[in-house]
Amino acid sequence: MTVAAKISLGCIADDYTGASDLANTLTRAGLRTVQTIGVPADDLALPEVDAVVVSLKSRSIEAGLAVSRSRAADKWLRSRGAGHVLFKICSTFDSTDAGNIGPVMDALRADCGETAVLVTPAFPETGRTVYQGNLFVGAVPLNESPLKDHPLNPMHDSNLVRVLARQSKAQIGLVDLAIVTRGADAVRARLAELAGKGIGAAIIDAVFDRDLETIGLVAAQHRLSVGASGMGLGLARALVSTGKVKSTAASSEAGAAVGGPAACLAGSCSQATLQQIANAERVMPVLHLDPDRITTGEDEAQRALAWAKPRLADGPVLIASSSTPDQVAAVQARHGRDAAGHAIEQAMADIAEGLVQAGVKRLVVAGGETSGAVVDRLKIPGFLVGVEIAVGVPVLRAVGVEKGDMLLALKSGNFGGPEFFSDALGLMR
Ligand SMILES: Nc1ncnc2c1ncn2[C@@H]1O[C@H](COP(=O)(O)OP(=O)(O)O)[C@@H](O)[C@H]1O
Numbered sequence: 001m002t003v004a005a006k007i008s009l010g011c012i013a014d015d016y017t018g019a020s021d022l023a024n025t026l027t028r029a030g031l032r033t034v035q036t037i038g039v040p041a042d043d044l045a046l047p048e049v050d051a052v053v054v055s056l057k058s059r060s061i062e063a064g065l066a067v068s069r070s071r072a073a074d075k076w077l078r079s080r081g082a083g084h085v086l087f088k089i090c091s092t093f094d095s096t097d098a099g100n101i102g103p104v105m106d107a108l109r110a111d112c113g114e115t116a117v118l119v120t121p122a123f124p125e126t127g128r129t130v131y132q133g134n135l136f137v138g139a140v141p142l143n144e145s146p147l148k149d150h151p152l153n154p155m156h157d158s159n160l161v162r163v164l165a166r167q168s169k170a171q172i173g174l175v176d177l178a179i180v181t182r183g184a185d186a187v188r189a190r191l192a193e194l195a196g197k198g199i200g201a202a203i204i205d206a207v208f209d210r211d212l213e214t215i216g217l218v219a220a221q222h223r224l225s226v227g228a229s230g231m232g233l234g235l236a237r238a239l240v241s242t243g244k245v246k247s248t249a250a251s252s253e254a255g256a257a258v259g260g261p262a263a264c265l266a267g268s269c270s271q272a273t274l275q276q277i278a279n280a281e282r283v284m285p286v287l288h289l290d291p292d293r294i295t296t297g298e299d300e301a302q303r304a305l306a307w308a309k310p311r312l313a314d315g316p317v318l319i320a321s322s323s324t325p326d327q328v329a330a331v332q333a334r335h336g337r338d339a340a341g342h343a344i345e346q347a348m349a350d351i352a353e354g355l356v357q358a359g360v361k362r363l364v365v366a367g368g369e370t371s372g373a374v375v376d377r378l379k380i381p382g383f384l385v386g387v388e389i390a391v392g393v394p395v396l397r398a399v400g401v402e403k404g405d406m407l408l409a410l411k412s413g414n415f416g417g418p419e420f421f422s423d424a425l426g427l428m429r
């Protein structure tokens, strides 16, 4: 990617919906931002930007591979001038004791020579708050939330100091809310105290956006941070308030109409997505895929395309593999968690490819891993950020694609309102 000028903020996201969520937050905070898929090729022409979010599909892959891909992205971002890199993780800390948040953080920290890394998944606008190192999703601790049933990364411990300590080689500390509310100098002092004791990373509490602003002022003076979009918000506001970046209103160009047929794909099995699918059934044709047929090699994708193609001219359709936690568990018991997950992601990619070949120009995808499989199959190298559909979910305009203009929305499983699919299509003309 030929970056016209030095970038101020580099970001590495561990899944594609998380990347677009962060790109949306940075854009709304006044940073000119672009989302790339992987480390971009040198010939990918992109506008002058303040921030680049490199999307990786690295959240649920083998830790060593996640580390190598993240280090390559980090090196590329810093070569383009980024003085700070945010490793963007899920606001619900989606990971297992095998990683990948800890191993990637350790490697990036070693590469940039960071002392103590600030870590927080807090994103209050979506109900993610951290208190005494414990992550809350709305009013409940993480391990009592629907994330306890995530198909790939079920979360069973809300104490992130414990969770990260199980993944990282570094000692993990805590900067609690009482210190955060005392301001940036108090956070700096606490972080220096922890670093002096050999602490390599600290979970930092945040309950309100003002806490994120405090954290951002401190983090922006470091070379690396780890967090969700809330950390991005803090960093962006710090870059603007300290004059390092001039705030720019978001361009409306990215969301300009493309026309053409529209379709929705849902691979997320989150509680929010299941409700959104149910509501979509009232306004558009919905096809439910059979996960067992997919995992046993039946060609569900062709069945789906044969169902969808004659309907596209009449309006949008929705194709979903999504099931309830009990149904997901049964499929995984029969076929294996990873095998089922991969097979279904690839079936979604097959369907997306066939839909685009059939002329679809507007595509809504629900699910981070699902979005990764779909976007990779469509060979889309990057996105410009359009208007916000829901918190954490913007309209995206594909750049660098031969198929011509396409608009996409890559919905994080847990995000979006009850009528998300209709809301998205209403903004993707
Ligand atoms: N019916 C199903 N049974 C088992 N696994 C499923 C089913 N439908 C989707 N999956 C898998 O569940 C995972 C959903 O992850 P993802 O797309 O990231 O959603 P989210 O954003 O909600 O985390 C993917 O690996 C997907 O292939």
Ligand SMILES: O=C(O)[C@H](O)C(=O)COP(=O)(O)O
Residues within 6 Å of the ligand: 015, 017, 018, 019, 021, 089, 090, 091, 092, 228, 229, 367, 368, 369, 392, 411, 412, 413, 414
């Ligand atoms: O929740 C977040 O921070 C991000 O939007 C994200 O990472 C979502 O991941 P998902 O797999 O799409 O839920």
